[in-house]
Amino acid sequence: MIAGGTTDEHLGPGAHGVEIGVGVDQEGRVAAEFHRRAQQLGGGLLDELLPRSPSGKTDRARAITRNPYGNYAGPMPDSSLPQSGAAGLSAAPYSAPAVAQKRHLVTELPGPRSRELAARRDAAVASGVSSLMPVFAARAGGGIVVDVDGNHLIDLGSGIAVTTVGHAVPAVVAGVQQQIAQFSHTCFTITPYEGYVAVCEALNRLTPGDFEKRSALFNSGAEAVENAVKIARRATGRDTVVVFDHAYHGRTNLTMAMTAKNMPYKDGFGPFAGEVFRAPMSYPLRDPLGTDGAAAAARAISDIESQVGAGRVACLVLEPILGEGGFIEPATGFIPALAAWCTANEVVFVADEVQSGFARTGHFFASEHEGVVPDLVVTAKGIAGGMPLSAVTGRASIMDAAHAGGIGGTYTGNPVACAAALAAIATIEQDGLVETGRRLGERLRSFLLDLQAKFPQIADVRGRGAMQAIELNVPGSATPDAGLAARVAKHCHQHGVIALTCGTYGNVIRLLPPVTITDDLLDDALTVLAEALAEQVG
Ligand SMILES: Cc1ncc(COP(=O)(O)O)c(C=O)c1O
Numbered sequence: 001m002i003a004g005g006t007t008d009e010h011l012g013p014g015a016h017g018v019e020i021g022v023g024v025d026q027e028g029r030v031a032a033e034f035h036r037r038a039q040q041l042g043g044g045l046l047d048e049l050l051p052r053s054p055s056g057k058t059d060r061a062r063a064i065t066r067n068p069y070g071n072y073a074g075p076m077p078d079s080s081l082p083q084s085g086a087a088g089l090s091a092a093p094y095s096a097p098a099v100a101q102k103r104h105l106v107t108e109l110p111g112p113r114s115r116e117l118a119a120r121r122d123a124a125v126a127s128g129v130s131s132l133m134p135v136f137a138a139r140a141g142g143g144i145v146v147d148v149d150g151n152h153l154i155d156l157g158s159g160i161a162v163t164t165v166g167h168a169v170p171a172v173v174a175g176v177q178q179q180i181a182q183f184s185h186t187c188f189t190i191t192p193y194e195g196y197v198a199v200c201e202a203l204n205r206l207t208p209g210d211f212e213k214r215s216a217l218f219n220s221g222a223e224a225v226e227n228a229v230k231i232a233r234r235a236t237g238r239d240t241v242v243v244f245d246h247a248y249h250g251r252t253n254l255t256m257a258m259t260a261k262n263m264p265y266k267d268g269f270g271p272f273a274g275e276v277f278r279a280p281m282s283y284p285l286r287d288p289l290g291t292d293g294a295a296a297a298a299r300a301i302s303d304i305e306s307q308v309g310a311g312r313v314a315c316l317v318l319e320p321i322l323g324e325g326g327f328i329e330p331a332t333g334f335i336p337a338l339a340a341w342c343t344a345n346e347v348v349f350v351a352d353e354v355q356s357g358f359a360r361t362g363h364f365f366a367s368e369h370e371g372v373v374p375d376l377v378v379t380a381k382g383i384a385g386g387m388p389l390s391a392v393t394g395r396a397s398i399m400d401a402a403h404a405g406g407i408g409g410t411y412t413g414n415p416v417a418c419a420a421a422l423a424a425i426a427t428i429e430q431d432g433l434v435e436t437g438r439r440l441g442e443r444l445r446s447f448l449l450d451l452q453a454k455f456p457q458i459a460d461v462r463g464r465g466a467m468q469a470i471e472l473n474v475p476g477s478a479t480p481d482a483g484l485a486a487r488v489a490k491h492c493h494q495h496g497v498i499a500l501t502c503g504t505y506g507n508v509i510r511l512l513p514p515v516t517i518t519d520d521l522l523d524d525a526l527t528v529l530a531e532a533l534a535e536q537v538g
Contacts, residue, residue: 099141111149217413222250246325293333326503358382
C-alpha cells in the first residue's frame, strides 16, 4: 500500500498516450517494468542500487513502490488541496502523487510566506544572484511547482530546460535515493564507479554519429563548454574559439568571453579570456531579406577566414537553437554549411546542446533536425532530471587528445547525479518522450501561430518541440518591445504561470515546459499567456 492514500490512478495512459506503471496493487507489474529499465541501462547497475531482503535478494518491487510514495522523506502532501485523481483534477503519471496537476492560487503572488522569505533573502543572498519571481518553492511534481504559501504554479520554464522529464519523476527520485544510500561521493578520479561509465556509454550511444566516441562528465553547462574548448585546443594545437552573435555559453571567465550579451552577463566582470572570435549568426527575422542559410554561413565563414584564418581556429562552438540569445533558429542550411567548413579545415565543430539537448526539441539533440553530426556535443540541464551534471561527448580521436589528469574535478560526474541521469535517460527512452516532445511542439506552435494572427506585436513564432518562443516588436517595425515581454511575463507570474523571457533585446518570451506536461495544464497556461497579451498590449 502506498503511503499518502493515493491509489493507482497514476497508472494507465497519460495525457500523451504514454503509460507508466507505478501503483499500489501492481507490484508485479511495477517490478517487471523496473527490471526492464534496469536491464536496458546495461547490466547490474540498478540491481546493485536496490534494497536487499534479509535473504540478500534484491527487492525490486519494494524499491519502486517505496519511492517516492512510501518512505519518501520529502514534503508531505498538501492537505488543503484535492489530490491527483480527485474530481476535476487530471491524473498526471509523471507527477509525484502529492502534487495535483492543476493551477491553483490560494494567495496573491507573492504570498505572505514568500514575502517573508524574500526579506531574509535580501539580507542574506548576494545581490548579483537574481530571481525572476519572488515566489519561493516548497515542492514540485510533474508540471507544477508548489510555493511556500500553497499556490500551485504551472511550470513553463522547467528551471531553464532542466526538468524535461517533469518534476519529481518517480524513476529519478528512486535512482537518487538508492544511490545516495549507497555512497554519495568517492571522486571518480580517485575511486571510479559504474554509474559514471554507464552515463558515458549512454551518451556515446545517443549522440549523433556512429563513430567511436568518448565522454567526460562535469557539473555545469559552462564547465562542460570550457572543457570542450580545452579538448579541442589540445587536439588541434590551435588557439582560437569561434562563437556567434547572440550566443550564450555561461558565466565563467572563458564562457563569459564566448557569451555575446553584455548585461547582465559580462558588464564589469572583465578582462575576459582571449582568442575568442565572434562571427555573425543567422537570424532570419533580422537578417537582410534573402539571407538564406547558405548566405548566412558564407558571411560567417568569410569573416572567420579574413579576420582569423582557418588555420588558427581550434573549434567553432554553436548552439543549434540559441537559448538565452532568443531561441533563434538559424536558417536551414546554416549549420550544415558551417559543419562542412569545419570538416574541410580540420576545425572541431562543437554543438552546445546544453539547452536544446535531451529530448527538448523533438529529437534527442537539436543538431539532428538537419542531420548534422558534431565532432563534440556539450550537454547539461535535461540530462539528469534536476541534478547537476554535464558532459562533453565526441569523437574518440579528439576526446582522447587530453592527457591523463588534464580534465576532471572533485565533483565531476557525481554518483548521485549519474543515477539521476540514468533514470532520466531511461524514462525518455522507455516512454518515448522524444516523440512526446515533438507532439507537444505541434500543439504549442499551432497555439502560438493563432496568437500571432491576433497580435501584430508577435513578430515571430519559432523553435522546435518543447522549446518555442515568440518575439515581440513594436507592430510594423523591427523595434524590439522588451517592455511588453516583461509585462506579459509578469502578468503570467501573478496568475500562477512560470514564464521566462530571453533574447539579446529582452523581447522574447520562451516556453520550456516539461515534455510530460499534461494537455490540460499546457492549455491552461497558454490561456493565461493569451490573456496576458490581451491585457498588456493596450
Ligand atoms: C546553450 C547554453 N550553454 C551553456 C549554458 C551554461 O550552463 P550552466 O548555467 O549550467 O553553466 C547555458 C545555460 O543556460 C546554455 O543555455
